Amino acid sequence: MKNIIKILAVVAMIISFVSCQNKRKPNYQYMPNMYESVGYEAYGEYEIFPGQQEAMLPAEGSVARGWLPYDFENSPAGYQLAKDTLVNPIKYTKENEEKGKELYDIYCAVCHGAKGDGKGILVQREKILGVPSYDDVGRAITEGSIYHVMYYGINSMGSYASQTSEHERWQIVQYVQKLKAELEGKTPRLDVGGVVEKVTEEEPAVEEEHNSTTEVH
Numbered sequence: 001m002k003n004i005i006k007i008l009a010v011v012a013m014i015i016s017f018v019s020c021q022n023k024r025k026p027n028y029q030y031m032p033n034m035y036e037s038v039g040y041e042a043y044g045e046y047e048i049f050p051g052q053q054e055a056m057l058p059a060e061g062s063v064a065r066g067w068l069p070y071d072f073e074n075s076p077a078g079y080q081l082a083k084d085t086l087v088n089p090i091k092y093t094k095e096n097e098e099k100g101k102e103l104y105d106i107y108c109a110v111c112h113g114a115k116g117d118g119k120g121i122l123v124q125r126e127k128i129l130g131v132p133s134y135d136d137v138g139r140a141i142t143e144g145s146i147y148h149v150m151y152y153g154i155n156s157m158g159s160y161a162s163q164t165s166e167h168e169r170w171q172i173v174q175y176v177q178k179l180k181a182e183l184e185g186k187t188p189r190l191d192v193g194g195v196v197e198k199v200t201e202e203e204p205a206v207e208e209e210h211n212s213t214t215e216v217h
């Protein structure tokens, strides 16, 4: 009998504890700062901000780090100007070529094909039409035009400006130029050989100068 009373008492206690919890209301907050931050919440609404919105647009004319403004207009004239005057500012190295290939295979090969002949998987399945080969004589693409169409897109090809950084786009340009050269049966451009040779040629000359001056002293 005594045991039963004890058991009932314990059960009653548990029920009373559990029943006090109301899941629909916030419970006690022992350290409120942990729940409600002192700083402004991202996208929070506060009177102090214009439009009462914490998230504001960047000041006009601001340029994000690692991004450069692109001066060519999204128009036929801008395209032509980029095609004629814009050149790849990065060196044609093996490293850039490999990175360019990696990015090209991700973003471009589905339409343009791994070889750049315009026969990607989407073209083979007839999901998209009119994808040109990079050696299309009528288009005569250049570094500048490749960059330009990646930046703005062209007709049914979208822009890749938000997926890629400026540097990455130039790496893709190098790779597209390589594919184009291969389609035309030419040797793709590579800057490394020449540059390395130059450096090794110059260095000993500088050292010699140093030696001679120390000897004189």
Ligand code: HEC
Pocket: 104, 107, 108, 109, 110, 111, 112, 128, 129, 130, 131, 132, 139, 141, 145, 146, 149, 150, 154, 155, 156, 157, 158, 160, 172, 176
């Ligand atoms: C959804 C399919 C698709 C993808 C993905 C795609 N392209 Fe294109 N691309 C096209 C089509 C279609 C055209 C022809 C557009 C036109 O002129 O009508 C084209 C044209 C081009 C041209 C020739 C433009 C000119 O000057 O006439 C280049 C260069 C090019 N693409 C590069 C790229 C690169 C680099 C990528 C990857 C970053 C890419 N494309 C991704 C469909 C695609």
